[in-house]
Amino acid sequence: MTSPGLPAVGRLKLAGAAHLFLDLPAQFGDRLRQLPVVLRILLENVLRNAEGAERDAGAAALFAWLATGRSEAEIAFQPGRVLMHDTTSTPALVDIAAMRDALAEAGADPKRLNPCLPVDVSVDHSLAVEAYARPDAAVLNLQHEMRRNAERYRFLRWAAQELRNVRIHPPGTGIMHTINLEQLATVVGVEERDGTPWLVPDTMIGTDSHTPMVNGIGVLGWGVGGLEAQTVMFGMPTMIRIPEVTGVRLVGALGPGVQATDLALVVTARLRELDVTGEFVEFFGPGVTTLAAGDRAVVANMAPEFGATTGYFPVEARTLQYLRETGRVAEAIARVEAYSRAAGLWFDPAGEPRYTRTLTIDLAAVGMHVAGPRRPQDLLDYGATGQALQAIAFAPTAATQMPRHPVAIAAITSCTNTSDPRLLVAAGLLARKAHERGLKPPAWVKTSLAPGSPAAASYLRRAGLLADLEAAGFGIVGYGCTTCIGNPGPLTQAIAEAQRAGAAKAVAVLSGNRNFPGRVHPDLELSFIMSPALVVAFGLAGDAERDLRAQPVQHDAQGVPVFLRDLWPSRDEIDAHLAAAIEAKDFTRDFEEAARNPLWQALQAPTGALFPWDPRSNALRRPPFAAVTEGSLLGSYSAFPLLVVGDDITTDHISPASAIPRDSLVADYLVARGEPRDDLNVFASRRGNWEVMLRASFHSKTLRNLLCPRAPVAHTLHVPSGDIQPIWDVAARYRQAGQSVVVVAGERYGMGSSRDWAAKGQRLLGIRAVLACSFERIHRSNLVGMGIVPLRLPAGVHPATLALRPGDRIEIDAPAHALQVRGTVPVRIVRHDGTVEALAATAAVETALEIALLRQGGVLPAILEKTLAA
Numbered sequence: 001m002t003s004p005g006l007p008a009v010g011r012l013k014l015a016g017a018a019h020l021f022l023d024l025p026a027q028f029g030d031r032l033r034q035l036p037v038v039l040r041i042l043l044e045n046v047l048r049n050a051e052g053a054e055r056d057a058g059a060a061a062l063f064a065w066l067a068t069g070r071s072e073a074e075i076a077f078q079p080g081r082v083l084m085h086d087t088t089s090t091p092a093l094v095d096i097a098a099m100r101d102a103l104a105e106a107g108a109d110p111k112r113l114n115p116c117l118p119v120d121v122s123v124d125h126s127l128a129v130e131a132y133a134r135p136d137a138a139v140l141n142l143q144h145e146m147r148r149n150a151e152r153y154r155f156l157r158w159a160a161q162e163l164r165n166v167r168i169h170p171p172g173t174g175i176m177h178t179i180n181l182e183q184l185a186t187v188v189g190v191e192e193r194d195g196t197p198w199l200v201p202d203t204m205i206g207t208d209s210h211t212p213m214v215n216g217i218g219v220l221g222w223g224v225g226g227l228e229a230q231t232v233m234f235g236m237p238t239m240i241r242i243p244e245v246t247g248v249r250l251v252g253a254l255g256p257g258v259q260a261t262d263l264a265l266v267v268t269a270r271l272r273e274l275d276v277t278g279e280f281v282e283f284f285g286p287g288v289t290t291l292a293a294g295d296r297a298v299v300a301n302m303a304p305e306f307g308a309t310t311g312y313f314p315v316e317a318r319t320l321q322y323l324r325e326t327g328r329v330a331e332a333i334a335r336v337e338a339y340s341r342a343a344g345l346w347f348d349p350a351g352e353p354r355y356t357r358t359l360t361i362d363l364a365a366v367g368m369h370v371a372g373p374r375r376p377q378d379l380l381d382y383g384a385t386g387q388a389l390q391a392i393a394f395a396p397t398a399a400t401q402m403p404r405h406p407v408a409i410a411a412i413t414s415c416t417n418t419s420d421p422r423l424l425v426a427a428g429l430l431a432r433k434a435h436e437r438g439l440k441p442p443a444w445v446k447t448s449l450a451p452g453s454p455a456a457a458s459y460l461r462r463a464g465l466l467a468d469l470e471a472a473g474f475g476i477v478g479y480g481c482t483t484c485i486g487n488p489g490p491l492t493q494a495i496a497e498a499q500r501a502g503a504a505k506a507v508a509v510l511s512g513n514r515n516f517p518g519r520v521h522p523d524l525e526l527s528f529i530m531s532p533a534l535v536v537a538f539g540l541a542g543d544a545e546r547d548l549r550a551q552p553v554q555h556d557a558q559g560v561p562v563f564l565r566d567l568w569p570s571r572d573e574i575d576a577h578l579a580a581a582i583e584a585k586d587f588t589r590d591f592e593e594a595a596r597n598p599l600w601q602a603l604q605a606p607t608g609a610l611f612p613w614d615p616r617s618n619a620l621r622r623p624p625f626a627a628v629t630e631g632s633l634l635g636s637y638s639a640f641p642l643l644v645v646g647d648d649i650t651t652d653h654i655s656p657a658s659a660i661p662r663d664s665l666v667a668d669y670l671v672a673r674g675e676p677r678d679d680l681n682v683f684a685s686r687r688g689n690w691e692v693m694l695r696a697s698f699h700s701k702t703l704r705n706l707l708c709p710r711a712p713v714a715h716t717l718h719v720p721s722g723d724i725q726p727i728w729d730v731a732a733r734y735r736q737a738g739q740s741v742v743v744v745a746g747e748r749y750g751m752g753s754s755r756d757w758a759a760k761g762q763r764l765l766g767i768r769a770v771l772a773c774s775f776e777r778i779h780r781s782n783l784v785g786m787g788i789v790p791l792r793l794p795a796g797v798h799p800a801t802l803a804l805r806p807g808d809r810i811e812i813d814a815p816a817h818a819l820q821v822r823g824t825v826p827v828r829i830v831r832h833d834g835t836v837e838a839l840a841a842t843a844a845v846e847t848a849l850e851i852a853l854l855r856q857g858g859v860l861p862a863i864l865e866k867t868l869a870a
């Protein structure tokens with residue numbers, strides 16, 4: 001066995017040519033098999049990219065992990081590519097455009113600033129369901145999207161033209177994670193080094209928390225904030241602490257009628273209970289091979305809902321089958337098999353690597369489930385929605401013909417559950433049987449089907465199921481995120497009126513992955529997550545309280561009750577239709593055809609190394625923080641709390657993505673700048689305009705600011721004057737007076753989507769530190785990326801126990817030279833009556849690179865400094 005410091009190089013002959021690879025089994029022998037596969041991939045990455053002492057230390061630390069399943073050591077990870085979507089890429093590309101301006105102003109050539117890794121951008125997050133249940137719905141919705149977002153999309157086309165390594169996948173090509181699975185993932189790639197081809201594992205990061213979906217086919221990747229992605233795309237590694245790895249042993253096989261969605265919901269609930277926050281999760285055991293790669297991807301997709309960084313399934317025969325079914329060429333598939341076997345990355349169903357801890361799930365014991373009505377981890381039997389809703393204790397104050405909890409939205413949506421053809425075919429078969437019995441959804445239900453892949457239309461049509469779905473109201477409304485990201489379009493008038501009158505509390509049913517209050521639609525607090533087939537069933541029932549286990553979905557025209565069991569497709573039916581419907585050539589052909597989107601091609605993009613900002617633009621404005629002169633926010637200072645909030649503050653609370661309410665302060669700002677009040681688009685579409693996003697910060701109906709609980713939405717208390725004003729006005733008053741501000745929060749601050757605007761907004765408000773009981777992983781990293789120091793409150797201290805009163809101030813002692821990884825930061829609460837309480841907070845700073853970024857003022861000044869120095 002070779003010593004750890006000298007990588008052993010193997011050779012494989014593929015398609016007649018010799019390829020080199022790092023031969024981990026030759027170098028590490030039996031010890032390699034003890035490592036979880038995710039750590040073997042990290043090991044390969046360190047050995048290939050690091051040099052000398054850093055390489056040796058990284059490899060040694062990974063093997064030292066075996067002793068306890070834990071490590072405090074950091075390693076540098078260099079992913080091979082970056083995936084973004086239109087709403088995270090727009091601000092990142094705006095930052096790059098602004099940094100190019102800053103370079104030009106500093107006398108440097110702006111063309112020097114380009115990503116050095118491949119960056120794929122999927123334009124999927126801005127499609128809204130305006131039209132539905134009509135044959136031309138997809139065309140109308142695409143036209144609407146293009147019209148609404150034309151300026152931003154012209155900017156994206158400018159970026160694709162002018163920046164090296166940036167590739168944009170236009171509207172209509174599908175959802176980013178589906179595109180990743182079906183088009184981008186190589187699983188094993190080829191890298192040229194000194195003219196020699198090297199085989200390497202396909203690794204990536206994505207600016208979206210559901211990036212781990214690609215873990216389902218053996219690609220190691222995870223979600224990061226936009227800022228972390230910018231560090232990586234500009235050639236800095238992402239430093240990670242060697243993670244704890246929870247192994248989920250799968251045994252048995254799923255029973256009849258049970259679908260991948262049910263398994264994903266069970267895994268989510270079980271792992272949330274275990275608390276795997278920030279850990280890697282890897283699946284092992286004999287049950288893995290009973291799942292198709294499409295099923296695995298559904299489970300892996302929900303890694304952020306488990307709270308984990310990954311949900312990894314190693315490569316094995318069914319991975320190859322998936323690659324074959326989605327049209328990969330034979331040569332590429334042979335490469336995946338040969339390399340994975342030779343490099344020690346091939347799955348062994350009998351293997352038992354060392355994990356930090358393990359959990360066993362018997363697939364045969366998984367039943368049919370839904371999750372909700374407010375969190376994805378709240379698992380319910382599919383017949384128990386009524387009980388869960390009764391616990392909400394809603395008392396109608398007016399009469400209506402509708403049920404008390406009508407289904408307002410029934411959406412087959414999301415990469416999670418529309419990428420696996422099996423799930424869509426099951427929904428189609430249910431729709432067929434409903435169609436045969438003459439069932440239609442009630443008029444108050446807004447129905448939609450928005451697949452992640454344009455190939456879905458081809459295989460559903462070939463199976464004859466598209467017509468049945470259309471007959472049930474579930475015609476295709478487009479290929480994008482739609483309802484999953486909070487773009488379901490307006491509710492039906494009947495629902496809007498019933499809610500306004502207090503006659504009903506409506507509910508969404510969707511095949512998505514998140515259901516926080518307001519996530520799906522600002523006027524819907526309650527949503528259930530479920531498989532596409534169950535979405536069709538609940539959509540037909542129209543009543544979210546209906547116990548579909550015991551009560552009929554509907555009665556047919558003869559008055560005969562139709563139960564779910566009458567409609568539910570058998571496994572054999574699904575298998576037969578899948579076999580007849582799927583053709584591998586659909587995936588490439590339909591994707592390429594969608595990429596030719598004539599509306600996209602017709603957009604006139606500006607040219608030139610510098611983007612020509614338009615001062616009248618309400619979509620794109622040069623952000624102030626992408627500048628050489630932004631200083632560090634570290635220091636010793638006394639601050640006013642700008643907001644004090646409780647537990648589970650999501651990035652939706654901090655920086656909403658959904659529709660801009662027409663009667664909001666943000667709306668007033670845009671209307672004053674010439675925008676029509678009735679078509680303000682969603683917050684997410686304004687992320688290229690920092691002035692809008694500043695005003696959108698903490699714009700949430702459900703956010704409770706403990707400093708002034710009765711303040712209107714997006715208002716807070718200016719302590720010195722006692723005035724309650726919009727948050728950005730209060731922040732500006734503090735800034736003008738030279739006073740510092742901080743935020744105080746409870747557990748899991750920043751949970752939810754990975755949006756970096758949640759951190760950027762706080763930077764624009766002048767927030768220097770966030771003191772919280774705990775932070776969600778990506779948001780913590782984004783805060784650091786914007787130069788804001790996250791501080792963990794000591795155990796037992798919570799905003800509720802701190803009981804901050806107006807006039808209390810917070811003294812923080814965090815000078816740049818003293819800040820340490822997870823070091824103590826002295827904090828003093830100076831009460832308005834002069835009494836003082838001292839606390840020892842902990843810097844929630846995980847790596848030396850993060851310390852360096854905080855000292856430089858964040859990622860963007862660091863990139864500029866590096867480019868200027870090069």
Ligand code: SF4
Binds near residue numbers: 176415480512513
């Ligand atoms: S999880 Fe939802 S919002 Fe995120 S990429 Fe998938 S469909 Fe889009």
